[in-house]
Amino acid sequence: MRRRVIAGNWKMYKTLADTRAFFSSFLPLVAASKHCDIVVAPPFTALSTAVDAAKASSVAIAGQNVSWSKEGAFTGEVSAPMLAEAGCRYVIIGHSERRQLFRETDDNVAKKTLIALEAGLTPIVCLGETQEDRDAGLAEEVLSRQFNGGPGALTPEEFSRMLTPEEFSRILIAYEPVWAIGTGRTATPEIAAEAHRLLRRCAGEKFSVRHASALRILYGGSVKPDNIHGLMAQEELDGALVGGASLDPKSFAALVNFE
Ligand code: PGA
Numbered sequence: 001m002r003r004r005v006i007a008g009n010w011k012m013y014k015t016l017a018d019t020r021a022f023f024s025s026f027l028p029l030v031a032a033s034k035h036c037d038i039v040v041a042p043p044f045t046a047l048s049t050a051v052d053a054a055k056a057s058s059v060a061i062a063g064q065n066v067s068w069s070k071e072g073a074f075t076g077e078v079s080a081p082m083l084a085e086a087g088c089r090y091v092i093i094g095h096s097e098r099r100q101l102f103r104e105t106d107d108n109v110a111k112k113t114l115i116a117l118e119a120g121l122t123p124i125v126c127l128g129e130t131q132e133d134r135d136a137g138l139a140e141e142v143l144s145r146q147f148n149g150g151p152g153a154l155t156p157e158e159f160s161r162m163l164t165p166e167e168f169s170r171i172l173i174a175y176e177p178v179w180a181i182g183t184g185r186t187a188t189p190e191i192a193a194e195a196h197r198l199l200r201r202c203a204g205e206k207f208s209v210r211h212a213s214a215l216r217i218l219y220g221g222s223v224k225p226d227n228i229h230g231l232m233a234q235e236e237l238d239g240a241l242v243g244g245a246s247l248d249p250k251s252f253a254a255l256v257n258f259e
Contacts, residue, residue: 002216004036004232005172005239006256007124008246009064009092009220012043019046022249023053029253030059036239038256039090039124040246044078051087062090062124065098068111080112080119090122092241094150096178106149113151117167124172124241125151126220127199131179143175143195144202152206168207173199173217174241180221182243189234192219196236225254232258 014022019042030038041062042050050061063086067077083091093116094109109125116123127146129139151171154163175195180187187195196217204212219231220241231237246252 002214002238005039005216005218006036006252007039007041007062007090007092007172007174007218007239007241008252009041009095009241009243010043010046010247011064011097011243013247014042014046016046016049019049020053022247023050023059026249026253027054027057027059029249030256031057033256034058035259036256040252041090041092047083047086047088055087060089061087062092063088063121064092064095066091066093066112066116066121068108068115070115080115080121083116084119084121088121090124090172091116092124092126092174094146095126096128096176096181100178106146106153109146109150110153113171114154114163117163117170122170122172123151124174124218126174126176126241128176128178128181128195128221134177134179139177139195140198143198147173147199147202148206152202163207165207165211168203168211169214171215173203173215174220175199175217176220176241182222184222186222186224186227186231187219189230189237192231193234193236196234200236223255225251225258228255228258 038059041064063083067079093112098104113123129142133142200212203215216238218239218241219237223240223242224245
C-alpha cells in the first residue's frame, strides 16, 4: 500500500499574516488526520513563518522551486541546502507554470531532482500535457518524454551520477495536465488513472517493477472537495497536488479529510 499525500501549492499568494492565519485555522482541522502525508508549499518569503507555525504538527513544508546549483552567482535563485536549512522537507520541481513561463526544461528538472535528493528533500516532480498535445493525440508521448528526460534520465547511461533505487523511491511524481490547472476542468478519474499507469510503466522500464509499484504519483489540476472522492477512488492515484483549493484552510482540510 502506498501512503497518500495531499500537498497544497500556494503559488504567489499569502503574506506572513495570511500564513499565520491559515495555520491557526488549518492545524486544528487536521490534527487527527494520520492517514496521509500533508504538505504545504508557501512562497519563499513565508517559508520560515510556515515552518514555525507547523512545527508541532505533522504538516511538512515545501519550497515551490529550487536551483539546480548548490550555491553560486545565481541572482534570484534559492538552493536545495538553503531550503533544507529553512526547514523544508519537500520541494516542487518542474511545475507547468515554471516550464511554460520560465522556460524550465526536462534537463533542469533532472538536475533539480538530483540536487534536492542530495539535500535530503523529497522532490515533487510535476509533468503534464497541454490541451493541444492531447487534441493532437500526443499526451502519452509528452508524458513519457517529460518522465524520461526528467527523473527517468537519472540512470547510469544518461547522467553522470545515477540515482540509487532507494533515492528514486523518495521522489513523488505529480501528473498535472496543463488544461486542468486553475481552469475548473478536472481530468476525469479515468484519464488521470490512464496517465498514472503510463508513468508507472515508464518508471518500471527505467528502474524496476518493484520501484515503479512503490512510486507515489499524485494528480493535480482543479482538485476540489467535491471531486476528490471520484479521483481517489482510482487506486492509481496516490494523492493530490492542489493549487486554488489549498489557499482556504477549510477547503484544504476537507481535501485532507475526504475519507
Ligand atoms: P489548481 O492548481 O488546483 O488551482 O488547478 C494545481 C497546481 O497548479 O498545482
